Amino acid sequence: MKIGIIGSGAMGTGIAQVAATAGNEAVIYDSNPAALEKAKNQLHATLNKLAEKGKITLNEAGHIFGRIFFGTSLHSFTDCNIVVEAIVEDLGVKQKVFQEIEEVVSPHCILATNTSSLSIASIAAACKIPGRVIGIHFFNPVPLMSLVEIIPAIQTEKSITEKAIEWVAFLKKDGVLAKDTPGFIVNRVARPYYGEAIRIMEEGIADCATIDKAMTETGGFKMGPFTLMDFIGADVNYRVTESVWQQFFYEPRFKPSFSQKRLFEAGYFGRKSGKGFYDYSEGAIQPEANPDKALASNIFRRIIVMLINEAAEAVLFQIGTPHAIDLAMTKGVNYPKGLLRWADEMGVASVVAELDALYDLYREDRYRCSALLRKMAAENKNFY
Ligand SMILES: NC(=O)c1ccc[n+]([C@@H]2O[C@H](COP(=O)([O-])OP(=O)(O)OC[C@H]3O[C@@H](n4cnc5c(N)ncnc54)[C@H](O)[C@@H]3O)[C@@H](O)[C@H]2O)c1
Numbered sequence: 001m002k003i004g005i006i007g008s009g010a011m012g013t014g015i016a017q018v019a020a021t022a023g024n025e026a027v028i029y030d031s032n033p034a035a036l037e038k039a040k041n042q043l044h045a046t047l048n049k050l051a052e053k054g055k056i057t058l059n060e061a062g063h064i065f066g067r068i069f070f071g072t073s074l075h076s077f078t079d080c081n082i083v084v085e086a087i088v089e090d091l092g093v094k095q096k097v098f099q100e101i102e103e104v105v106s107p108h109c110i111l112a113t114n115t116s117s118l119s120i121a122s123i124a125a126a127c128k129i130p131g132r133v134i135g136i137h138f139f140n141p142v143p144l145m146s147l148v149e150i151i152p153a154i155q156t157e158k159s160i161t162e163k164a165i166e167w168v169a170f171l172k173k174d175g176v177l178a179k180d181t182p183g184f185i186v187n188r189v190a191r192p193y194y195g196e197a198i199r200i201m202e203e204g205i206a207d208c209a210t211i212d213k214a215m216t217e218t219g220g221f222k223m224g225p226f227t228l229m230d231f232i233g234a235d236v237n238y239r240v241t242e243s244v245w246q247q248f249f250y251e252p253r254f255k256p257s258f259s260q261k262r263l264f265e266a267g268y269f270g271r272k273s274g275k276g277f278y279d280y281s282e283g284a285i286q287p288e289a290n291p292d293k294a295l296a297s298n299i300f301r302r303i304i305v306m307l308i309n310e311a312a313e314a315v316l317f318q319i320g321t322p323h324a325i326d327l328a329m330t331k332g333v334n335y336p337k338g339l340l341r342w343a344d345e346m347g348v349a350s351v352v353a354e355l356d357a358l359y360d361l362y363r364e365d366r367y368r369c370s371a372l373l374r375k376m377a378a379e380n381k382n383f384y
Pocket residue numbers: 006007008009010011012029030031032035085086087088089090093097114115116117137138139140
């Protein structure tokens with residue numbers, strides 16, 4: 001199979017590496033020749049490094065690199081079976097590029113987009129054959145993250161979805177089917193990890209360090225929410241938050257915070273700018289976490305029930321199956337456990353009780369418990 005990849009940035013380069021490693025021929029093209037050259041050097045260096053570390057032989061590295069071609073125009077995609085688009089996150093630009101690709105590929109070629117936030121239906125709508133357009137959403141860094149969300153649009157033909165699932169399995173990735181709704185699974189279900197953490201901080205219940213420690217030590221998460229937001233960058237994370245909220249017709253559960261908006265406006269993008277929720281400048285004094293164990297437990301439980309509520313809403317609205325949602329959060333953002341499995345372990349009734357207590361206190365829609373959880377608690381049911 002021959003895979004075309006348009007856009008040789010972080011994602012396109014990773015997708016090319018993974019496809020060629022699995023045995024596909026991959027042709028990658030970027031409208032910016034410097035970006036393509038950079039991708040070429042990077043792929044060469046990465047494969048050599050893997051060989052040095054003994055993960056693959058030098059011979060294999062050579063074969064993998066030999067399966068990657070660097071195109072000079074869209075015409076390089078003529079005989080591709082699948083073209084994956086990983087260019088700038090702009091609907092107009094993506095639609096135009098899809099129309100141009102349609103002119104050069106065969107009618108049987110699958111057209112996939114790696115978009116994180118745009119609707120697949122809106123990209124498909126610009127095409128002559130919308131039924132062959134699908135979302136295939138990889139996670140960064142592509143070679144390390146095994147999750148891939150497969151998102152058929154309402155126009156996508158069933159056979160295209162089946163072929164996309166087959167290809168993702170061929171790449172030895174964990175494919176999950178997700179509905180074409182904002183944030184798909186991961187970028188939707190993960191919102192409270194950031195939003196509720198910021199809310200707790202804004203109310204003065206605890207500071208960043210205390211909340212981060214509660215989530216890593218009590219919750220077992222790899223990175224606390226503030227460390228993670230600083231790592232992602234307020235520019236990216238704030239934009240995603242705002243976009244998901246707007247696309248959900250201003251659903252209060254997804255409402256962004258002023259704290260993050262101000263960091264975004266100030267250019268305090270986290271690690272990359274030297275300042276975010278934390279100060280990364282040399283010699284900066286880092287805040288110390290409050291050692292109070294009861295406080296840590298309260299913080300953890302508040303954030304985890306909000307995450308479980310979001311995962312339950314995603315099941316209720318059939319964004320994904322419970323299995324797909326748990327797989328997505330463990331493989332896409334490295335959660336220590338699936339949220340719905342966590343709900344079973346905590347007891348669905350106790351999750352409902354904690355959400356209701358928050359709702360009673362605040363009387364905000366943000367804290368309303370999912371009807372699915374309430375129904376399950378009443379029927380004494382578990383997800384698994
Ligand atoms: N970076 C992530 O963490 C991540 C994760 C999942 C999905 N995505 C999505 O993947 C896509 C790419 O993201 P990225 O981080 O790799 O971006 P990037 O900025 O690193 O790379 C994009 C590349 O596309 C090229 N490009 C732009 N317009 C083009 C055009 N018209 N024709 C050909 N090439 C063009 C640019 O020159 C650039 O090299 C976006 O849709 C993004 O939302 C990103």
